Amino acid sequence: MVEKAELLRVPVFVDLPDDQIAWFIGQAEELRLKAGDTYFRQGDPADAMFVVLEGQLQARGEIGGETVVIAMKPGDVTGVLPFSRMKQFAVGARAVTEARVLRFPSSLFPDLVQKMPELTQRLVGLMSDRIRETTRLEQQRDRLASLGKLSAGLAHELNNPASAAKRATSQLRDVLTKIRDASHELGRRDLTAAQKSEIEKLEASFVQSSEVPPDPLAVSDLEDHIDSLLRSHGQNDLWQMAADLARKNVKPEALESLFAILDSDTARAALVRIAASVEVATLLNEIESGTSRISDLVRAIKEYTFMDQTPIQNVDIVKSLETTLTILNHKLKRGVVVQRDYQRVPLLVNSFGSELNQVWTNIIDNAIDAMGGKGELRVRTYREDNCVVVEIADNGPGILPEIRSHIFEPF
Template structure:
């Protein structure tokens, strides 16, 4: 097959006349590459338009082959294109399979653009397709990375309550095995209805009241007092019983009150039954609280992604999205012991917009602030109504951190796509570009002010 016949198989050249393709062939050179041979190393000048005749070429990601960015099959167009500003590429270009390439040096590209309209048009179309596909892919990678961070955080946050449910359920199962024995003991006691009512009264009173908040020293002292009192009354296993009693606020005075009503002969059996019920109540409460935590986390991720809603515009309470985002990033906040202050007026009006997009704004701004903050840093989020003189109303949201600040020499670049100060593989440089795009989509504005010890991102969104 001749080179002209091969070029005719390129979908991009379907409408390009033969004489223009022949012009390209006359000025190009054919080059072959062996398997896994590096065509371009990172940051090496890219000087050729490349037409892949046979083989397969890939672009490695920052972590090598395992993180492949893109691959090209025969009849693909790579490298320099008319009017493109490509100088170098940050990643390796490698022949994944033995490859045969037709290369045109960039010195001929200017002549091509001036004299061969159809060929230039085809190549420019390839350039716009390349930019669109690459941008879409990088944005998708950024979204997946963001989803990965949130998923890791959600898994981390769910782990504790799930473990608590499993642990408490197992303990409850073992504990319930002792209930028949305690029941048998209580059945042998001769208690009047009035005495039973007294025991029920104290149980429900202690269960319904808020558990006392005790220091370690206070708790230890109370347990010693209760243990000593039970020992004095001849109650077995007093040490094991003291803990559950103190958990629910029982004191020696409470036990004395109960003793007066049930008598010495019934005390041991009643206390055993009482402690059995308190332990059961504690385990059920632990399971309930852990389950509520799981429900809250699931609710936060559901609201964050708006899985149960449409994709159109709607009235959005910004505070809800911010709170959901803080919940999902709570593991990162706890890891660095960052204090969070959220100020939201009760009468803050809603804005009209796309909730999922706005959540991306809060995710990127808060996540960036966490990365910039030192251990024990402070994150402040303020929302307020901004009533303009021209009659328009806006919601102004400020995300403020007390980190080191953004250096002045890069402050103007932070919203540029692919600009990042993070290490290779740690960021794509699209976070703030996405934020700016979403804010513009909502007819809003975003500004940044920064100095050492205070960085403030201000997002202004119209109410109507």
């Protein structure tokens, strides 16, 4: 038998009149549960409210593909509440220890509203708290899902330049060995000052060359010409060197000066050193490019999350959009062309920068998905009176007419 004093210890029943407490107890059913007993299952009709009097209980189920576990203790009210639209229990509940629970049928909610208005008001407040908590958990889950996608993309974006830099570093060791051996070979020969000067001049000119790389067909022709030149001077096994020099747009006539002032073996050592120096310069450029890309991505991540900055500040809208586009580059580069139309004057908004970036991320990510990863993304900013307007559009198929009228419905 449930005593009035027991129910008055439950927070939502505190200070309610004795006659109302007595009526509630009279309409409710006391359940005595053993550890492991289930008192409602996921998918059962939501036909009762439960008040936990003694023991520990646990609700568990799958919501949105994730396992949810909720612990309940004496004083908690669970199940369906007045004015709730719940039709079925979204989770199942069982006793963890021996427990006593008061079951109040939902069919009596109309009477409850009439006879216990203060309790009804408290239960509505409790339901509002539930909704807020559920919304908070859903938002947190969405953020984590979004973070997971961004993290996967960023990991891929970081891995590419990191792998390129690592590969270039590995190759650099081999090339430096070639330079050392070729330098030793040249050091054993009695070279005049003019010969040394010519070798150094050619080496410097090839290393510092900033010419635009020729097209593949021109490279192939140039490789053939260089290889023919080398063979004409007895260097029949330097075809790889010919290919390397051709990619740097080295002209055959520039190499003729070496053979004019050096004997065949000395010219070979000089060529090996010059080609290796050219390759070192190329590899260093690759390493610099890769590490610069990593540095740019890290800076973009810090700007995107507003790391080490105050949460609320004057946010540069264009910079915020560009940072988001950088973060999403792993999806954009697969076939999305970004058309930018930014107002030239700075557009500053006092806001939560990281949350604004989350807004841009969601909209742009949806646009990319709507286009199937290929299409045109248009980003425009301008000022309108005291407001900043941001327009993000895509050339995807758009929202289906039959669901267009429902897009702002919350559920």
